Amino acid sequence: MTKKEWPLYEVFIRSKQGLSHKHVGSLRAADETMAVENARDVYTRRSEGVSIWVVESKNIFASDPSEADSLFEPADSKVYRHPTFYDVPDGISHM
């Protein structure tokens, strides 16, 4: 008998209204419906969320780690892209 593994799903949870879904981990499930149920049981049992997204891991196309120096390093020398040269007026919090 061949042992077939269920597909792997990535799980995204929105912790409350107004926030975005965040990746929390992955799990295996027979299909999408069961993946949502499994995610509910594994990742929201301590009231962590109000909404769940699942996507089969194979559908995620990722950047290549070996290209990291050409993809990300050039940004390191562009400090002017951070809005750190502005004076924040008094009374503005949460910036």
Place this chain on the structure above:
Amino acid sequence: MTKEEALFKYTLRLGDDALIVSQRLSEWCGHGPILEEDIALTNIALDLVGQATVLLEYAAKVEGKDRSADDLAYLRYERDYTNLLLCEQPNGDFGATIVRQFLFSAYQQFMYAALTKSSDEQLAAIAEKSLKEVKYHVKHSAEWVIRLGDGTEESHQRVQASLNDLWRFSQEIFFEDEVNQTLIEAGIITSLEDLRADWEGLVKRVVEEATLTLPETKWQLDGGRKGLHSEHLGYLLAEMQYMQRAYPGMEW
């Protein structure tokens, strides 16, 4: 039978059902077929032990004999438990556990839905809270019945065998006696007969979608409500009651 006696016995039945199924499900802890399902089954077990706690607390209060919910849960003898025979049946394979859960949760869902309109405020409140949990139990177990039934040849054959095996315990759900009659007359509960069509409709729909067949057999067992149990309950209680029997009054 006075209304109070009937209310005690009825609440005890609901509490015993939840307690015994919960104990069975908790046997899966660490043994689930996959991590996700291990957590799912024990989550359901936790929901049910929570329901058992509030139901037995209320039963103890109604009885008024200075017994606590723990006394009722841990210090009664086998013949004093009034859970459905279905609830105490062994876990078997995962498919058998799922079929047992589906048949039972489907009943709980319609029973609690009716009970939310009870004139007994405490029971209505317990029903309303529990109903939310049970709706998920029904959804989860039904999804699994469908996937196992309409899955591989082996899963189909196994889950059909479990359905054939457990079906003879299903009609006990609708067993009624003086306890029910007294509470129906007092306007506290409705007749279980009123739930039968809904329960059968849901079971048929899921069983058909799962490409399974409902057993033709008319042979049905009862006795649980009267304390007459299958051989399995004694072993279950021996394990469940061990700590309180060996170390009376212990807490942790």
